Amino acid sequence: MPDQDFIYTLLLTGKLALVTTTILLIIGIPVAYWLTYSRFKLKFVAETLICMPMVLPPTVMGYYLLVAFSPNNAFGNFLQEYLDVRLAFSFNGIVIASIIANLPFMIQPLQNGFSALPDELRQVSYTMGKSRLVTLFKVLLPNIKASVITGIALSFAHCIGEFGIVIMVGGNIPKETRIASVAIYDQVQALNFEAANRYAFVLFILSFFTLLLIYGINRKINFTTFR
Template sequence: MAEFVFSAVEWEALFLTLKLALFTVAILFAFGLPLAWWLARYQGPLQSVFEALITLPLVLPPTVLGFYLLVAFSPDTFLGQAWLGATGTQFVFSFAGILFGSVVYSLPFVVQPLLQAFRTSGHQIMDTSQTLGLSKTKAWFYVLLPAIRPSMISAATLGFAHTLGEFGLILMIGGNIPGETQVVSIALFNQVEMLNYAQAHTLAAFLLSLSFISLVLLYKFNVRHRPRMGW
């Protein structure tokens, strides 16, 4: 059984990985909730296009996504200049850059559960709440969001767990800078390259344990809130 003993650089990678995962989920919820709600109500001709764009990172190789983000935010482009002006740093080789890439890559893991929840019960809940005299804003915050809490927790857990193991996109955008862009998956790759399989096993076991615990807690919560069958 692996003992979780890490060097100072690896502790930095662990902290950076958790920071990246938490920030990614927080940002995705900030605009993912209204985006999913809007998309659940949108019936226009571009509905399939919008859904395809949101789902695209699910099937697109991470290195391809990372490459196009690098091209789009290169210093000689409008987006690259705007990024530099807003953040004070270049997109490449920065924590802000890998955070942006992680948000794009984990988008479907957070938005899709929310979109499905809104489509399943959102309209009925809102109509019933407004019939009882609640405003749209109060109905959305005080009735609808609590009603879809299991889906929100699922979305947060999936987004968090998915970000923990990201490798290709992070390496394309951020490289391998300790304390800045070196996450656990890249630190694991470094150990394998040096044929240090014992430490690679320790890092892999840590990621595996954290992901497994997250999913177990998610399923326990879902079972607890699952409607009981009458037979």
């Protein structure tokens, strides 16, 4: 029977992925919309910064975030001194780190979805007197359901498997920052391969069914669209 530490670690992993994905969806929709339709000349700089986590080693990003969150740094000291918020080696800290690390996995599918839509959809909606907000939620988003689902699933799955940035920012604190990927590393270091295998198997199954969900729903949406 699974021990309490095993269950709690999995629950903490799911909590991190759920919180991160929810915040990313709220942030991702307006950012992807702006990146798609804005004519700002330096937009490519924003796109570059958003996609940096895809090519930058997680430990590098984790190191800089840890330095920023540290009470010895001006930003970290301000948070702790005036707001009583500690981000280094805390759950809130790894949530922020996970949001930054997974931002491209939400933004890119949404941006690709918006880009694939004919611009006439927006123009007709505006002609009918609809606001940008109504056009976004009533016209555009219903037509990119597959992209929204893909962004949610990819962000959730990638967050579950995140390791480098989490261990740099949060460390390995039981019931606080010790998620499943960190627990696997910890158990392997302790030569406890049975426990490591349990964590690894659960993450494997979650990743498999997440991808299965993406392909299954997208296939159904595409079939319904072109029927």
